[in-house]
Amino acid sequence: MSDEVADLGQPHLPLEFFQKLPKTDLHVHLDGSLRLETILDLARIHKVQLPSTDPAQLRKSMNLGQNCGSLVEYLKAFDVTLQVMQHEDALYRVAYELAEDVARENVRYMEVRYAPMLHTRLGLKITSVVEAVLAGLRAAHDSLGVESNVILCGIRNISPESSLEMAELAVAYKSRGVVGFDLAGAENDHPAKHHKKAFQLVRDNNINCTIHAGEAYGPESIAQALHVCGAHRIGHGCRLREDGDLLHYINDHRIPLECCPSSNVQTGAVRDLASHPLKLYFNLGLRVTINTDNRLVTDTTVSHELWHCHTQMGMSLADIKQMIVAGFKSAFLPFHIKQAYLRRVTEELEHFTADGQIRPLPPAASSRPAGVGDRRFEAPHTITVDNLS
Numbered sequence: 063m064s065d066e067v068a069d070l071g072q073p074h075l076p077l078e079f080f081q082k083l084p085k086t087d088l089h090v091h092l093d094g095s096l097r098l099e100t101i102l103d104l105a106r107i108h109k110v111q112l113p114s115t116d117p118a119q120l121r122k123s124m125n126l127g128q129n130c131g132s133l134v135e136y137l138k139a140f141d142v143t144l145q146v147m148q149h150e151d152a153l154y155r156v157a158y159e160l161a162e163d164v165a166r167e168n169v170r171y172m173e174v175r176y177a178p179m180l181h182t183r184l185g186l187k188i189t190s191v192v193e194a195v196l197a198g199l200r201a202a203h204d205s206l207g208v209e210s211n212v213i214l215c216g217i218r219n220i221s222p223e224s225s226l227e228m229a230e231l232a233v234a235y236k237s238r239g240v241v242g243f244d245l246a247g248a249e250n251d252h253p254a255k256h257h258k259k260a261f262q263l264v265r266d267n268n269i270n271c272t273i274h275a276g277e278a279y280g281p282e283s284i285a286q287a288l289h290v291c292g293a294h295r296i297g298h299g300c301r302l303r304e305d306g307d308l309l310h311y312i313n314d315h316r317i318p319l320e321c322c323p324s325s326n327v328q329t330g331a332v333r334d335l336a337s338h339p340l341k342l343y344f345n346l347g348l349r350v351t352i353n354t355d356n357r358l359v360t361d362t363t364v365s366h367e368l369w370h371c372h373t374q375m376g377m378s379l380a381d382i383k384q385m386i387v388a389g390f391k392s393a394f395l396p397f398h399i400k401q402a403y404l405r406r407v408t409e410e411l412e413h414f415t416a417d418g419q420i421r422p423l424p425p426a427a428s429s430r431p432a433g434v435g436d437r438r439f440e441a442p443h444t445i446t447v448d449n450l451s
């Protein structure tokens with residue numbers, strides 16, 4: 063990852079400061095966010111042939127953290143990661159370690175996504191895939207306190223039938239750790255409307271959905287995600303700036319954008335970080351959230367992405383805090399739980415000051431705010447509108 067700092071004539075807060083901020087990661091792929099050493103380890107355990115067993119060589123052959131020029135090239139690293147994710151123990155471990163990694167940089171809430179049908183090559187039952195990932199996340203929650211939920215993905219370039227199957231799985235696991243449905247994969251030549259049935263099914267079951275759109279195709283793809291498939295959030299949305307009318311619609315409806323700046327540079331969706339449209343979107347009032355996409359493949363963390371926004375795009379600490387709050391607001395969580403998070407996080411954020419100081423935080427017995435996951439918690443009778451923008 064680039065640690066270069068653009069000279070924007072303002073004081074720069076260090077990366078460590080961003081690591082301490084409470085955060086979300088709402089757009090992170092399980093199969094793009096393994097540890098490199100875990101790939102090597104799992105390959106040994108399950109006798110998988112890798113392009114190289116030397117970490118540096120493997121990193122190079124997978125183009126980790128490199129500009130790939132296109133989404134299709136970028137996605138090639140997944141050929142390797144998926145090979146070692148075909149057993150329950152591997153899925154459990156990868157999920158657990160991801161939660162452990164995000165907890166280390168103070169991500170308080172994560173929505174991790176993946177496509178279960180990509181993990182059945184060696185005969186694993188699809189429900190066993192889902193259960194193994196959920197078990198890993200649950201174990202991480204119990205030992206580390208990090209809260210996470212799952213978004214299941216259909217893949218554009220596989221088939222509408224398999225998307226429908228994944229949608230059925232999302233329905234089956236609703237309220238059991240699965241909170242959403244997504245469409246990922248090659249955007250060009252594979253329009254979301256082909257997968258309309260899957261989205262109809264998840265929406266008929268009151269499940270949230272998000273769609274990768276406007277990354278490798280134009281704003282028409284975003285319009286289709288919203289108007290044909292009923293997406294509640296948009297993954298990336300880099301090319302939204304090409305359609306002002308749609309941009310205003312997204313703003314007016316407070317539809318969150320899951321921005322993943324470094325990934326967008328690596329797939330060629332944007333030229334460089336400085337020209338990423340997220341600052342424009344933010345300035346126009348859109349609900350912009352900052353995410354990693356793939357912690358391994360993009361070689362990043364949420365802290366790095368926020369730090370890039372600060373150093374490469376000139377966004378102030380106040381802007382950063384607003385995007386962090388937008389992350390919690392945009393989570394696929396029940397409203398009263400989001401309120402509990404927002405109360406806690408907005409209070410915590412006040413302790414981080416623009417001169418890089420962190421005033422002593424209130425005693426943090428748990429990263430989980432009062433009420434979250436507590437059966438006895440009741441939604442407040444008075445709902446304020448302070449944090450609802």
Ligand SMILES: [Zn+2]
Nearest residue numbers: 091274297355
């Ligand atoms: Zn993605």
